[in-house]
Amino acid sequence: MRPSRPVRIALHLANLATIAFFLLPIATAAIGSFESEKTLRADTRAVLPSEWTLDNFRVLISGGAPSSSSIYDQATYLPDNVKKIRYALANSTIIAVSVTVLTLVFGSLSAFTVARLRQRWLEWLMSINVFARFVPIVVLMIPLYVTFRRLDLLNSVWGVIIAETGFLLPYGVLILSPYFAALPQELDEAARIDGCSRFTAFLRITLPLSTPVLASYGAIVFIVAWNDLLTPLILNNRAEFMTLPVVVASLVGDMNVFFSLMMAICLVAMAPSVILVLLLQKFVVRGLVAGAVKG
Amino acid sequence: MNLPTLITLALVLAYPIFYAAYLSFHRVALADLRRGVFPFVGFGNYRRIFADPVFLLSLKNTMLFATVSVTAEILLALAIALLISERSVWTGRITRVLILLPYAVPPIANGQIWAFLYNFNFGFLNRLLFALGVIDAPVDWVGDPRTALFVLTIPYIWRTLPFAILLIHAALEGMAPELFEAAALDGASAWQRFRYVTLPLLRPVIVVVLVLRTSFAFTVFEEVLAITQGGPGDATWVAAWYSYRRSFAPPFDIGVGSASAYVLALITGLLALGYVKLLYRRVE
Numbered sequence: 001m002r003p004s005r006p007v008r009i010a011l012h013l014a015n016l017a018t019i020a021f022f023l024l025p026i027a028t029a030a031i032g033s034f035e036s037e038k039t040l041r042a043d044t045r046a047v048l049p050s051e052w053t054l055d056n057f058r059v060l061i062s063g064g065a066p067s068s069s070s071i072y073d074q075a076t077y078l079p080d081n082v083k084k085i086r087y088a089l090a091n092s093t094i095i096a097v098s099v100t101v102l103t104l105v106f107g108s109l110s111a112f113t114v115a116r117l118r119q120r121w122l123e124w125l126m127s128i129n130v131f132a133r134f135v136p137i138v139v140l141m142i143p144l145y146v147t148f149r150r151l152d153l154l155n156s157v158w159g160v161i162i163a164e165t166g167f168l169l170p171y172g173v174l175i176l177s178p179y180f181a182a183l184p185q186e187l188d189e190a191a192r193i194d195g196c197s198r199f200t201a202f203l204r205i206t207l208p209l210s211t212p213v214l215a216s217y218g219a220i221v222f223i224v225a226w227n228d229l230l231t232p233l234i235l236n237n238r239a240e241f242m243t244l245p246v247v248v249a250s251l252v253g254d255m256n257v258f259f260s261l262m263m264a265i266c267l268v269a270m271a272p273s274v275i276l277v278l279l280l281q282k283f284v285v286r287g288l289v290a291g292a293v294k295g
Numbered sequence: 296m297n298l299p300t301l302i303t304l305a306l307v308l309a310y311p312i313f314y315a316a317y318l319s320f321h322r323v324a325l326a327d328l329r330r331g332v333f334p335f336v337g338f339g340n341y342r343r344i345f346a347d348p349v350f351l352l353s354l355k356n357t358m359l360f361a362t363v364s365v366t367a368e369i370l371l372a373l374a375i376a377l378l379i380s381e382r383s384v385w386t387g388r389i390t391r392v393l394i395l396l397p398y399a400v401p402p403i404a405n406g407q408i409w410a411f412l413y414n415f416n417f418g419f420l421n422r423l424l425f426a427l428g429v430i431d432a433p434v435d436w437v438g439d440p441r442t443a444l445f446v447l448t449i450p451y452i453w454r455t456l457p458f459a460i461l462l463i464h465a466a467l468e469g470m471a472p473e474l475f476e477a478a479a480l481d482g483a484s485a486w487q488r489f490r491y492v493t494l495p496l497l498r499p500v501i502v503v504v505l506v507l508r509t510s511f512a513f514t515v516f517e518e519v520l521a522i523t524q525g526g527p528g529d530a531t532w533v534a535a536w537y538s539y540r541r542s543f544a545p546p547f548d549i550g551v552g553s554a555s556a557y558v559l560a561l562i563t564g565l566l567a568l569g570y571v572k573l574l575y576r577r578v579e
Contacts, residue, residue, distance in 0.1 A: 166307025
């Protein structure tokens, strides 16, 4: 049933409009980041700049003051958070990677017990996990701030890692355990007869067979942990312990960071998760669909 | 084997939920936080937030924001999902690759980019509209308190659309083509096929998207922080913003912040109940 020609053209146009909508913010950030503050201020009607520059990225890499560069107009001072953006990049990486590893380990262990041991309390654990996804993070972060303040976990990567691991575990148990349950149990049993313990059977049989779902979950956890603002924003307020999203948030309303430099920071902040999504697209899609449908 | 998960969940989920309830019944201002002693105030914090017009406005704004953004999201997602499953539109392949992009962008970066887009003097949106000849004076996109909240839904819709499209698209792909062929043989028009075959089959997934997205839209935060900071005036104060500001900006009142966050949690908790009921019904 091929639609008629005018209908096809209309559909193409609608699709092009969709593409334009999806690309609009990305293009905005890309164009803005290669522009200087001067050109941006000089002509307020031009879409494309008269002159392209890499200086915004140079400032970020060197952590240098804008006065040393010719691209700045009214900004005279580079905020500390921007000078120390290398720390933020390192913190974001350490936190996102640790959270991904921890949730994969803890989540797959739990999901395995839920899938293999038929126990009543494990069903309860599953329903708690469904509920946990609905708890607004801000509700958890206020008491965690008070507790972590007492435990001296503010301004450290550890506090953020612990909190984000906890927030993201329920999702893992939800998508991993149906997958484990669908694997043929005979494989486990054969391995046990050959002398494997339940745990080695899990390590040698279940996990290798589950790489697709582990990739889905791992990619989603990395992206959510990398992008998370509220947790590190509330727990870490010193420049040395900020993550990239916190740096972006801390510059809201800062007159010394103009849109051009801001767009460069945003591009840096989004690059790892965007690249990951493009590389692991298939897995991310499966994970998102599984998490919502099989929940 | 469950121990690590149980310990983490107890520390980061179960304990804070109860502790937040505890804090919401106590006075936890900056001085109390330093001393480490929180005097009991009963329902005092709750009485204060329900007497605070800004809190009531935040709740109203949150509901309005969630209603508008989720409705728009579902309609757009439905249209785009149908569009990209139409084989004759080959450009749909490009869209399919791009769909996931917003999901990867950090919400706060998304907020900053739209703050640049919407900016009155230097904004990119005004530049584009000048170039296209649509406007001849700059538009102050978020300057009008009557429309700011609605303007704020667009960046949020942009960021959360992928999820809705993916779910609806997956459901469409799972439908047997024979159904449509049979309907076509029976003389059903394209609209009738959509109305009487596709839509009823999509109903379950649309309800799932509706409940999940509504509960998440209730916690919108980053776009508000980056684009309007609650302004102009109080026009774009939302529930999560209220809890955050009361707790971590003057007056640094964590008791009031917890009470307001708890009200938000109760609302999303009700949505969660509905969601669980729904899933159980579908399993049967």
